[in-house]
Amino acid sequence: xxxxxxxxxxxxxxxxxxxxxxxxxxxxxxxxxxxxxxxxxxxxxxxxxxxxxxxxxxxxxxxxxxxxxxxxxxxxxxxxxxxxxxxxxxxxxxxxxxxxxxxxxxxxxxxxxxxxxxxxxxxxxxxxxxxxx
Numbered sequence: 680x681x682x683x684x685x686x687x688x689x690x691x692x693x694x695x696x697x698x699x700x701x702x703x704x705x706x707x708x709x710x711x712x713x714x715x716x717x718x719x720x721x722x723x724x725x726x727x728x729x730x731x732x733x734x735x736x737x738x739x740x741x742x743x744x745x746x747x748x749x750x751x752x753x754x755x756x757x758x759x760x761x762x763x764x765x766x767x768x769x770x771x772x773x774x775x776x777x778x779x780x781x782x783x784x785x786x787x788x789x790x791x792x793x794x795x796x797x798x799x800x801x802x803x804x805x806x807x808x809x810x811x812x
Contacts, residue, residue: 704726712751713726717771725771726772728773728774730777732779733779733784735776742774748764749762758780759781759782759809761776762775762776764776782809786809
């Protein structure tokens, strides 16, 4: 895990073709993060693959029992914990475990639902504040 808290500013966009969601991350400062590490190492493309879970504690314990070590973790809203592991299956690409039982999960559901049957109108839409979900 990273040694100290960081204030990484990384706005995200989530293009979605149900059921797959792609997270586009823009780095806006030099705060320590795995996103900055990825770019500084000269990598391009896929930085992480996320697995969504409704049983975060059990899945985290399973990953750690398999030898995965936490490198960066955090929380997005209530019941929105996430962790990136230090193991790379492809240069620079890591696995994220992401809890989706709270507002973040409901947001992802709304994003997926809005992509189903999408006609191409309004390609850029703001997402709702997590506190309202």
